[in-house]
Amino acid sequence: MSKFRLGVLISGRGSNLQSLIDACADSDFPAEIACVISNKPHAPGLDRAKSAKIETVSIPHKSYDSREAFETDLTDALESRQVDLVCNAGFMRLLTAGFVDHWFNRQINIHPSLLPAFKGLHVHEQVLEAGARISGCTIHYVRAEMDDGPIIAQAAVPVLPDDTADSLAARVLTAEHTLYPKVVKGIAEGTITINGDDVTFRDAAEGFSAPMISPLR
Ligand code: GAR
Numbered sequence: 001m002s003k004f005r006l007g008v009l010i011s012g013r014g015s016n017l018q019s020l021i022d023a024c025a026d027s028d029f030p031a032e033i034a035c036v037i038s039n040k041p042h043a044p045g046l047d048r049a050k051s052a053k054i055e056t057v058s059i060p061h062k063s064y065d066s067r068e069a070f071e072t073d074l075t076d077a078l079e080s081r082q083v084d085l086v087c088n089a090g091f092m093r094l095l096t097a098g099f100v101d102h103w104f105n106r107q108i109n110i111h112p113s114l115l116p117a118f119k120g121l122h123v124h125e126q127v128l129e130a131g132a133r134i135s136g137c138t139i140h141y142v143r144a145e146m147d148d149g150p151i152i153a154q155a156a157v158p159v160l161p162d163d164t165a166d167s168l169a170a171r172v173l174t175a176e177h178t179l180y181p182k183v184v185k186g187i188a189e190g191t192i193t194i195n196g197d198d199v200t201f202r203d204a205a206e207g208f209s210a211p212m213i214s215p216l217r
Helices: 015-024 045-051 067-080 097-102 123-130 165-189
Strands: 004-010 031-038 056-058 085-088 107-111 134-141 151-158 192-195 198-201
Touching (some): 004 045, 004 067, 004 165, 015 031, 015 045, 015 165, 031 045, 031 067, 045 056, 067 097, 085 165, 107 165, 123 165, 134 165
Parallel strands (some): 004 031, 004 085, 031 056
Antiparallel strands (some): 107 134
């Protein structure tokens, strides 16, 4: 049976991409990565894809006069590879409503906080500054507003008293790497569906919220 085709968008390190590459390496996993696209030509994540023999495409946004022209090439690259689902994995470029509408309910994003709290950049600094005791990550369908859209799954981790932004980021990242392949699997096999803004799980009992992946000390 043909597999569900992913187009993974990255801008940097690509550790979430790696978690998807690793999941897809299992022949039973219902999805495959059709291509990895970066808006930054030197993103280290591109090397992860190349090592896994996955096609890479570099679409440097700086070479374009407008967001729309950049996004036209992005959509062409995704559609020519018959991508079913666009997975933003550390893709740090704002997308216009036109692109978001084109990929409506066919594009997901991972963000390193428990949305709707702590959107934007410097997320872990924001969490520490606010004195939050729990943080985590969120996977959601993409909408035109930044870090907004129907939430699919979240995983929580504790914020420890001696945390720095780096130590908290590392703990959240571990949760991200577990959650992203689970969500992609659910969407690919049809156990997670979306109708309008309503996300439904076929097996609600299984659920997709993972409270406290790391135990408190
Ligand atoms: C991840 O923590 C991801 O959640 C975050 O960027 C990092 C990318 O790391 N994304 C956002 O902040 C999007 N708003 P990675 O390149 O190693 O996957």
